[in-house]
Amino acid sequence: MELTREIYWNVGHSVMIPMYLLVTAAFSVLVWGLRKRLATYRLGQALERCDRRNERLSGVLRDIFLQARVLRVKGAGTAHGLFFFGFVLLTIGTTLVFVQADVLDPLFGLRFLTGNFYLFFSIVLDIAGLVAIIMLLGLAVRRYLLRPKDLPTVGDNALMLGLLLAILFTGFLLEGARMAATELGTDLSWWSPVGLFFAQPFAGLSEAAQRSIHSGLWWFHFALVLGFFCAIPFTRLRHLLLTPANIFFRDLGPTGKLTTLDLEDEEAESFGASKVSDLFWKDIFDADACTYCKRCQDRCPAWNTDKPLSPMKLINQIGEVSFSNPEANLIETITTDVLWSCTTCRACQEICPAAIEHVPKIIEMRRNLVLMEGEFPGEEVTKAMENSEVNGNPLGMAPATRADWAEELRAEGIKIADLAAGETAEILYFVGCYASFDKRNQKIAKSFIKLCSAAGVTVGILGKEEKCCGEPMRKLGNEYLYQMLAAENIEQIQASGVKRIVSACPHCFNTLSKDYVDLGLELPVEHANSFLAKLLQSGQLKLKQAPIDCTYHDSCYLGRHNDLYEAPRQLLKAAGAYLHEMEKSRQESFCCSAGGGRILAEEKIGERMNQKRAKMAAETGAPILVSSCPFCMSMFEDGIKGADLDEQLKPLDLLEVLAERIG
Amino acid sequence: MNILVCIKQVPDMESRFKVAASGTWFEESDLAWRINEYDEFAIEQAVQLKTEVSGADLTVLSIGPARVKEALKKALAMGCDRAVNLVDEAAHEKDSFQIASAIAAFAKEKNFDLIFTGMQSQDRGSGQVGVLVAEMLGIPALTTAVEFAYADNSVTVRRELEGGLRAAIKASTPALVSCQLGLNTPRYPTLPNIMKAKRKEMLEIPVADLLKEEARLTTLSLAYPEKKGSAQILEGDVADLVDQVIGILKEKTAVL
Numbered sequence: 001m002e003l004t005r006e007i008y009w010n011v012g013h014s015v016m017i018p019m020y021l022l023v024t025a026a027f028s029v030l031v032w033g034l035r036k037r038l039a040t041y042r043l044g045q046a047l048e049r050c051d052r053r054n055e056r057l058s059g060v061l062r063d064i065f066l067q068a069r070v071l072r073v074k075g076a077g078t079a080h081g082l083f084f085f086g087f088v089l090l091t092i093g094t095t096l097v098f099v100q101a102d103v104l105d106p107l108f109g110l111r112f113l114t115g116n117f118y119l120f121f122s123i124v125l126d127i128a129g130l131v132a133i134i135m136l137l138g139l140a141v142r143r144y145l146l147r148p149k150d151l152p153t154v155g156d157n158a159l160m161l162g163l164l165l166a167i168l169f170t171g172f173l174l175e176g177a178r179m180a181a182t183e184l185g186t187d188l189s190w191w192s193p194v195g196l197f198f199a200q201p202f203a204g205l206s207e208a209a210q211r212s213i214h215s216g217l218w219w220f221h222f223a224l225v226l227g228f229f230c231a232i233p234f235t236r237l238r239h240l241l242l243t244p245a246n247i248f249f250r251d252l253g254p255t256g257k258l259t260t261l262d263l264e265d266e267e268a269e270s271f272g273a274s275k276v277s278d279l280f281w282k283d284i285f286d287a288d289a290c291t292y293c294k295r296c297q298d299r300c301p302a303w304n305t306d307k308p309l310s311p312m313k314l315i316n317q318i319g320e321v322s323f324s325n326p327e328a329n330l331i332e333t334i335t336t337d338v339l340w341s342c343t344t345c346r347a348c349q350e351i352c353p354a355a356i357e358h359v360p361k362i363i364e365m366r367r368n369l370v371l372m373e374g375e376f377p378g379e380e381v382t383k384a385m386e387n388s389e390v391n392g393n394p395l396g397m398a399p400a401t402r403a404d405w406a407e408e409l410r411a412e413g414i415k416i417a418d419l420a421a422g423e424t425a426e427i428l429y430f431v432g433c434y435a436s437f438d439k440r441n442q443k444i445a446k447s448f449i450k451l452c453s454a455a456g457v458t459v460g461i462l463g464k465e466e467k468c469c470g471e472p473m474r475k476l477g478n479e480y481l482y483q484m485l486a487a488e489n490i491e492q493i494q495a496s497g498v499k500r501i502v503s504a505c506p507h508c509f510n511t512l513s514k515d516y517v518d519l520g521l522e523l524p525v526e527h528a529n530s531f532l533a534k535l536l537q538s539g540q541l542k543l544k545q546a547p548i549d550c551t552y553h554d555s556c557y558l559g560r561h562n563d564l565y566e567a568p569r570q571l572l573k574a575a576g577a578y579l580h581e582m583e584k585s586r587q588e589s590f591c592c593s594a595g596g597g598r599i600l601a602e603e604k605i606g607e608r609m610n611q612k613r614a615k616m617a618a619e620t621g622a623p624i625l626v627s628s629c630p631f632c633m634s635m636f637e638d639g640i641k642g643a644d645l646d647e648q649l650k651p652l653d654l655l656e657v658l659a660e661r662i663g
Numbered sequence: 664m665n666i667l668v669c670i671k672q673v674p675d676m677e678s679r680f681k682v683a684a685s686g687t688w689f690e691e692s693d694l695a696w697r698i699n700e701y702d703e704f705a706i707e708q709a710v711q712l713k714t715e716v717s718g719a720d721l722t723v724l725s726i727g728p729a730r731v732k733e734a735l736k737k738a739l740a741m742g743c744d745r746a747v748n749l750v751d752e753a754a755h756e757k758d759s760f761q762i763a764s765a766i767a768a769f770a771k772e773k774n775f776d777l778i779f780t781g782m783q784s785q786d787r788g789s790g791q792v793g794v795l796v797a798e799m800l801g802i803p804a805l806t807t808a809v810e811f812a813y814a815d816n817s818v819t820v821r822r823e824l825e826g827g828l829r830a831a832i833k834a835s836t837p838a839l840v841s842c843q844l845g846l847n848t849p850r851y852p853t854l855p856n857i858m859k860a861k862r863k864e865m866l867e868i869p870v871a872d873l874l875k876e877e878a879r880l881t882t883l884s885l886a887y888p889e890k891k892g893s894a895q896i897l898e899g900d901v902a903d904l905v906d907q908v909i910g911i912l913k914e915k916t917a918v919l
């Protein structure tokens with residue numbers, strides 16, 4: 001017996017003409033449906049997202065064909081991944097059938113689905129189909145029986161699951177009917193084990209009955225497949241095409257870098273986004289690529305502390321407004337409480353399997369509120385903005401006292417160069433407002449100086465000429481104030497002639513290293529952690545090991561924004577620390593609440609984020625909570641007290657731990 | 664309607680003040696400057712009135728050296744139509760009578776229907792300028808306003824009195840209103856208004872052109888008060904603390 005099967009068995013080659021006509025019609029519906037959406041994407045502003053094509057395509061390969069982003073979440077992600085691989089194999093199988101039956105065989109009499117290759121082909125497709133069915137059933141059980149909290153389920157979900165299951169089941173029944181008539185009892189049948197199972201009900205029937213059932217099933221299966229194509233543009237099935245496209249169009253970084261507004265643009269009538277047409281086309285496309293998987297919402301620190309912000313809902317609201325009422329005011333639809341709740345921690349973007357960019361949209365709408373309406377989340381924020389304009393820091397402290405913390409060290413004989421006064425040093429330490437003025441955080445600044453001094457690195461500061469880096473203002477939408485502060489800092493830095501900048505504040509570090517580039521600063525900027533880790537490696541910095549039990553909080557602007565996960569852990573290890581990791585660490589770290597300018601705002605809605613994080617730290621049993629950020633330090637000082645954990649947990653900055661262990 | 668709002672640029676009160684060598688004022692180095700808080704209420708009220716009354720024209724005035732232009736720019740960004748800087752390098756040496764005289768001389772021929780000022784300045788705090796200007800122009804002064812209303816050429820102002828009382832007073836325009844905390848929440852200028860402000864008129868008039876009066880007051884000296892009696896923090900058991908408190912009360916007061 002020849003190891004193959006007859007393609008178009010029973011239905012005959014005469015179905016080709018109606019089949020191709022119907023397939024063409026279905027594809028036309030698909031293309032028409034997608035083209036209709038194109039007009040809505042075009043409402044957005046222009047944005048280049050087709051450059052660096054190889055990099056973009058390799059991302060599509062990794063994140064779609066290897067499902068790298070999807071597989072990051074166990075359970076539903078694994079099931080989707082396995083279903084996807086099964087589905088792709090079936091698609092490849094169907095394509096091979098098409099190539100042989102409709103192209104090579106009729107034109108050249110060439111058949112390759114024979115022999116051992118056919119056996120391999122047959123068993124792989126059977127298993128692929130089975131895996132796909134099991135995964136779909138698992139996903140259906142999850143969605144409809146286990147019902148994960150806040151998972152948005154609409155009619156589309158039932159349609160998608162039902163349609164895909166029906167296609168797979170009718171496929172196997174079809175195979176079963178054919179096998180009952182042609183393969184039962186042969187060795188060949190063992191190479192289609194699932195088909196063999198489905199052949200059993202048809203085994204006792206006459207061949208005529210088998211043939212008529214097969215014929216009916218063939219057309220039914222075919223109709224379902226046509227329905228599937230037609231449904232793509234009109235249901236959540238569109239993610240099949242749009243999510244891969246969105247991966248291609250993704251932001252290639254630098255991570256989290258915002259667009260710098262041209263504030264001198266005489267023709268600009270409006271700044272920020274209040275309408276769909278103020279956004280970029282990619283912002284609208286993002287909404288269409290969303291798969292409603294709620295991974296962003298699951299991780300959003302605002303959502304998890306009972307604030308009204310869900311990154312997923314926000315994206316979908318933008319989509320709804322874009323497609324149903326594009327003239328509507330986006331901010332009114334989304335509401336200001338939602339927009340002000342974001343800490344820009346990037347947990348949503350980090351995990352999104354569709355590479356959706358949530359944070360920049362929120363910032364654009366905040367920009368509109370601030371620059372066009374003069375609106376802030378509270379009077380305390382307006383006051384902080386005014387303080388920054390007048391004093392160069394949001395705390396309202398006298399600028400002349402900015403470097404007072406350094407005097408104590410200078411009195412001890414440690415040299416700290418005043419770069420603004422013409423002195424020189426190897427590095428400029430950009431101190432930041434909190435380490436400059438806040439008593440608790442001044443210890444971080446002093447620790448950094450001591451560590452550099454021990455490593456023989458000369459450090460300079462801008463002293464009273466340093467201004468706030470502008471990060472909290474920028475993230476709250478006050479691009480004008482940010483650019484004013486940045487320009488003053490850049491002028492001072494350039495005048496100082498310094499060649500390298502180090503900051504121990506992740507917010508200053510991120511702003512100086514990424515955002516200031518657009519305003520003309522092009523010096524290398526490092527965070528203290530990576531800077532010190534290098535000094536440690538080179539042997540310039542020597543540490544004594546002294547045991548300490550601690551847990552480490554990954555600051556959002558060190559971790560997710562800058563991928564600095566290892567340096568702090570290396571330093572802790574060198575200091576002799578035993579690290580108890582929190583469940584939410586590294587990429588999954590939970591924001592302290594201070595990001596996105598929220599450090600200047602009162603947290604009026606829901607549970608206190610810093611207390612929630614303090615509780616997570618306490619659950620590790622470690623008595624010390626180490627972080628690497630002055631903002632986090634301020635939040636944990638409060639959060640630990642607020643959560644009544646001050647007996648069991650103490651916050652320390654990594655630099656304080658290290659400074660106590662200078663060898 | 665013609666409106667004038669008079670503002671002063673003052674140092675941020677968090678600044679580290681040092682007495683100047685003259686011994687009569689503070690050194691200006693290392694200070695951060697801002698609009699006097701009460702004057703911000705005055706600007707806000709004037710801008711609100713301007714938007715209520717059609718065809719109103721709003722001038723903002725400040726006396727001082729070139730740095731006061733920053734304060735004037737902010738007032739323009741908040742919604743004033745034009746700014747006037749009575750340029751005076753030694754404004755801090757002038758007494759309230761001279762400052763008021765200069766303003767009155769500027770305002771005399773301009774027929775302002777309403778003049779807004781802050782209740783007092785945060786740095787000198789004499790609280791005289793507004794009242795003196797009104798007197799020199801022969802118009803009523805409604806001081807320390809916490810509520811303001813304008814209708815048909817008359818202004819109604821509510822004033823906060825001691826003991827939580829509020830008085831309502833009324834006057835016909837032209838009039839002068841001095842503004843107190845609680846009157847309003849000054850707006851944060853929007854970016855388009857900041858940009859527009861850059862193109863608005865900024866008039867400079869040397870103060871000598873307007874001021875012909877001599878000072879009537881002389882500042883003799885400026886100094887930090889001597890440190891007297893400081894807080895005492897008691898520590899220990901509650902029982903001990905109670906004894907200590909009773910001891911101190913007996914020793915230093917007559918309450919027991």
